[in-house]
Amino acid sequence: MSDHKCIFCGKDATNKTKEHVIPQWLIRMTGDHRRIANFGTDFNQIINSDGNKAVKPRMFSFNSLTFPACRDCNEKYGKILENNAFTILNKIMNEELISETEIMHFMDWLDKIRIGLWLGFDILNQNPFDVKHKFYLEKRIGYHDRILLVYRASKNDLPNGINFIGPDTPAFAFLPCCLTIRINNFFFFNVSKENILLEKLGFPFLERFVLNNELNPIKIKINEGHKKISTPILNFFTIDTSVKIFQPIYKAYINDIDCNEEYIKNNSFNCKEGLGNIFSEYKIVTKFRI
Numbered sequence: 001m002s003d004h005k006c007i008f009c010g011k012d013a014t015n016k017t018k019e020h021v022i023p024q025w026l027i028r029m030t031g032d033h034r035r036i037a038n039f040g041t042d043f044n045q046i047i048n049s050d051g052n053k054a055v056k057p058r059m060f061s062f063n064s065l066t067f068p069a070c071r072d073c074n075e076k077y078g079k080i081l082e083n084n085a086f087t088i089l090n091k092i093m094n095e096e097l098i099s100e101t102e103i104m105h106f107m108d109w110l111d112k113i114r115i116g117l118w119l120g121f122d123i124l125n126q127n128p129f130d131v132k133h134k135f136y137l138e139k140r141i142g143y144h145d146r147i148l149l150v151y152r153a154s155k156n157d158l159p160n161g162i163n164f165i166g167p168d169t170p171a172f173a174f175l176p177c178c179l180t181i182r183i184n185n186f187f188f189f190n191v192s193k194e195n196i197l198l199e200k201l202g203f204p205f206l207e208r209f210v211l212n213n214e215l216n217p218i219k220i221k222i223n224e225g226h227k228k229i230s231t232p233i234l235n236f237f238t239i240d241t242s243v244k245i246f247q248p249i250y251k252a253y254i255n256d257i258d259c260n261e262e263y264i265k266n267n268s269f270n271c272k273e274g275l276g277n278i279f280s281e282y283k284i285v286t287k288f289r290i
Contacts, residue, residue: 005068008137008138014070015072019074021066021067026086026089026183030162038057040057041055041056062162087102092106092290096289100285104247106148107245108142110179110190113181114176119137120167121167125168129174131173143252144193144194144196145197146246147197148188148245148246149244153185165179178192200230201230202225202263204257207223247279259271
């Protein structure tokens with residue numbers, strides 16, 4: 001990604017501003033906003049240590065982690081998401097009830113951080129793996145199935161701070177579908193990928209890719225769905241005490257979905273936008289605490 005392109009829309013930034021993917025309010029909530037932090041490996045600076053080559057870590061202040069954005073995009077996506085996230089995160093940390101709409105806003109914000117770090121680290125690393133970017137932030141906020149796992153550690157176990165796990169790895173460079181971020185004593189594991197929940201939660205789902213012909217080599221087949229929840233929803237290990245939140249999203253297949261079908265209608269937050277309800281522990285939830 002060019003350092004002239006907007007991190008939200010992918011076009012050359014107009015009235016260029018600096019977007020803090022990790023927002024300033026969060027940096028201040030977790031410590032000194034000027035503190036020096038480790039932002040992964042600087043692949044472009046190799047230093048010698050006792051005659052051996054070593055990779056130099058990338059160190060700079062948290063408030064310097066900024067990337068280019070159009071002014072209009074920054075105001076449209078950044079401010080709305082940040083205002084919602086600030087309120088909701090404070091509710092989570094104070095063990096207050098949050099609504100279905102609020103958790104969706106919070107997962108939108110996590111989508112923004114995950115994809116923003118993917119694009120941002122690509123700028124920092126000067127795209128060492130030559131990844132071809134086919135989407136930017138505006139195309140991946142609330143676009144595919146989402147899983148959020150939340151684990152709360154004791155406040156006495158950890159100092160205040162922010163850590164994120166994943167963005168400085170080759171796997172993340174090619175497939176930025178999952179990220180863990182620690183905010184003080186809370187760990188948020190965010191996953192978003194097409195078709196990872198739809199079948200499990202009874203919705204129409206992408207059944208397979210079919211090789212067709214040279215002009216149209218890939219054909220997508222949509223299965224009508226089982227109209228029931230299949231367990232287990234997750235097929236990987238999780239900490240038992242973590243809160244598990246799921247949202248099926250069929251925005252990419254909206255033209256193949258019948259919003260009048262009873263199961264879809266009863267289990268969708270907004271069918272026209274391709275948004276399923278929020279599920280937790282195999283049932284729809286409208287209000288809960290984390």
